[in-house]
Amino acid sequence: MARSATSARGGPRERDETDAARGAESPDGEPDPPALAVEGLTKRFGDGDDAVVAVDDVSLTVERGSVVGLLGPNGAGKTTLIKCALGIVVPDAGSVRVFGNDVRDGRRAAYADVDAMLEGARNDYWRLTVRENLRYFATISGVDPDSVAARHDRLLDRLDLADKADTAVRDLSRGMKQKVSLASVLAGGAELVFLDEPTLGLDVESARTLRAELRRLAAEEGLTIVVSSHDMTTIEAVCDRVVMLSNGRIVADDTVEALLGAAASDAVRVASPDLTPETVADLRERFEVVGVDRDARPPAVTVAAGGDRIYDLTDALRAAGVTVSRAIRDVYKRQHRDRARRRRPRVRG
Numbered sequence: 001m002a003r004s005a006t007s008a009r010g011g012p013r014e015r016d017e018t019d020a021a022r023g024a025e026s027p028d029g030e031p032d033p034p035a036l037a038v039e040g041l042t043k044r045f046g047d048g049d050d051a052v053v054a055v056d057d058v059s060l061t062v063e064r065g066s067v068v069g070l071l072g073p074n075g076a077g078k079t080t081l082i083k084c085a086l087g088i089v090v091p092d093a094g095s096v097r098v099f100g101n102d103v104r105d106g107r108r109a110a111y112a113d114v115d116a117m118l119e120g121a122r123n124d125y126w127r128l129t130v131r132e133n134l135r136y137f138a139t140i141s142g143v144d145p146d147s148v149a150a151r152h153d154r155l156l157d158r159l160d161l162a163d164k165a166d167t168a169v170r171d172l173s174r175g176m177k178q179k180v181s182l183a184s185v186l187a188g189g190a191e192l193v194f195l196d197e198p199t200l201g202l203d204v205e206s207a208r209t210l211r212a213e214l215r216r217l218a219a220e221e222g223l224t225i226v227v228s229s230h231d232m233t234t235i236e237a238v239c240d241r242v243v244m245l246s247n248g249r250i251v252a253d254d255t256v257e258a259l260l261g262a263a264a265s266d267a268v269r270v271a272s273p274d275l276t277p278e279t280v281a282d283l284r285e286r287f288e289v290v291g292v293d294r295d296a297r298p299p300a301v302t303v304a305a306g307g308d309r310i311y312d313l314t315d316a317l318r319a320a321g322v323t324v325s326r327a328i329r330d331v332y333k334r335q336h337r338d339r340a341r342r343r344r345p346r347v348r349g
């Protein structure tokens with residue numbers, strides 16, 4: 001994947017650390033609008049038979065202070081969705097509101113508190129030291145770097161980079177460079193941060209460290225984060241909520257616990273008002289259907305689809321026009337436990 005970078009923030013403005021600590025309610029007592037509200041977003045690339053609908057009528061709200069994961073296989077539309085949200089790619093249809101500001105009414109206001117790391121990296125300046133990079137990115141974000149010096153110290157400390165603060169980035173390991181990328185994105189005090197495949201290219205250990213530090217930073221700094229990944233481990237470790245994309249559409253939106261728990265248990269109980277006997281029959285041809293609950297509201301089907309098979313399942317559901325309301329694992333576990341108990345032979349003494 002190409003290395004690219006962005007600063008989605010608006011033009012220069014005076015800003016200090018008190019901005020970042022804004023409350024969740026406006027002075028008139030009205031609840032603040034969500035950090036991100038995307039409505040009916042569609043983006044098509046190409047024309048005719050070659051056209052690809054990368055993002056297909058996606059609506060999504062991200063509340064302030066939440067950490068939301070966009071999960072899906074390569075080509076699912078995660079990067080395009082993020083680029084549309086950032087105004088880097090112009091959608092064919094739909095609207096994007098950032099902290100209540102419609103981006104069509106003015107990018108500067110909408111993106112003043114937003115920053116992003118795209119496609120796994122940010123173009124840090126390898127000849128500059130770590131701290132110089134943070135000061136540089138704060139400056140181009142419109143923030144006086146001296147006013148956020150304490151924040152930079154804290155970031156370096158949290159990311160275990162303090163003793164590398166005066167080292168040129170080119171002399172750091174791949175994992176450390178990635179942490180500098182993350183610190184650079186956070187250097188200007190953005191409140192809404194998009195991280196597209198933040199652990200891309202990292203070895204297992206570095207990825208684990210970055211995930212843990214990201215989770216901690218999100219909690220400590222009260223950030224709103226949208227993280228995209230094809231890797232469930234990253235989403236599971238960092239996010240509260242997961243939005244699963246397949247072929248440009250949202251096929252599931254639930255807590256990480258519910259959705260990834262379902263995948264880990266090798267089965268998914270899918271509830272949807274769109275489930276019909278025909279859909280279930282189609283699913284039986286490709287998957288092991290271990291339970292059908294037609295009387296549930298909405299109806300539900302439990303399908304064996306562990307690991308990457310969950311992507312096949314979401315594709316099949318999407319092809320059948322089924323939008324998943326909920327996916328959970330406990331019912332499946334209970335069913336199996338009960339079935340196993342029924343099958344267990346009695347041992348006579």
Ligand SMILES: Nc1ncnc2c1ncn2[C@@H]1O[C@H](COP(=O)(O)OP(=O)(O)OP(=O)(O)O)[C@@H](O)[C@H]1O
Pocket residue numbers: 045046052053054072073074075076077078079080081230
């Ligand atoms: N600039 C472009 N021109 C043409 N097609 C594109 C362009 N950008 C993305 N696409 C296509 O749109 C679809 C979604 O791509 P996108 O990069 O958004 O997916 P993704 O989920 O981020 O996957 P990956 O992790 O592989 O980047 C893919 O079929 C991709 O080939």
